[in-house]
Amino acid sequence: MSKPSKPFAFAISLALSLAAVAVPARAADDWIEYKVVNNSANVAHCTFVVDGRSDKYLHMKPGETVTQSYLPGRYVQLVCERAKDLEWGPLKTGVAYTLVDGKKWLEMVEK
Numbered sequence: 001m002s003k004p005s006k007p008f009a010f011a012i013s014l015a016l017s018l019a020a021v022a023v024p025a026r027a028a029d030d031w032i033e034y035k036v037v038n039n040s041a042n043v044a045h046c047t048f049v050v051d052g053r054s055d056k057y058l059h060m061k062p063g064e065t066v067t068q069s070y071l072p073g074r075y076v077q078l079v080c081e082r083a084k085d086l087e088w089g090p091l092k093t094g095v096a097y098t099l100v101d102g103k104k105w106l107e108m109v110e111k
Helices: 006-022
Strands: 034-036 044-050 053-060 064-068 076-080 096-101 106-110
Touching: 006 064, 034 044, 034 053, 076 106
Parallel strands: 034 096
Antiparallel strands: 034 064, 044 053, 044 076, 096 106
C-alpha cells in the first residue's frame, strides 16, 4: 500500500483541525453540580454513575463533602457500599445529599 500524497495528507489534517476548532466549548455555567455530604460515623465508599457507567469513585471520610459537576441531560445516580438502597437516583439538581447512619445500613437524606 502506498503512502498518501502530501497535498492529500495536508488537506485531511487541515479538515480535522478546522472541525476541532468549529466545535463550540460549553460554558462553565452549563454544568450542573451535585453535592454529597458524609454525616455518618464511618468512611463511605460511593460511586457516581452517569448514563449507566461508573464515573467517579468516592472515599468519603466522616464530615467530608464532595461536589461533582456534569452536563445537563445526564442520568446521574449514586451507588454506595453498605447502603440500604442499592442506588439513589436520578439525582436532582440543586439538592444537597447527606449520607447518615441508619440502624444497620447507610441511608441518604435530601436537603
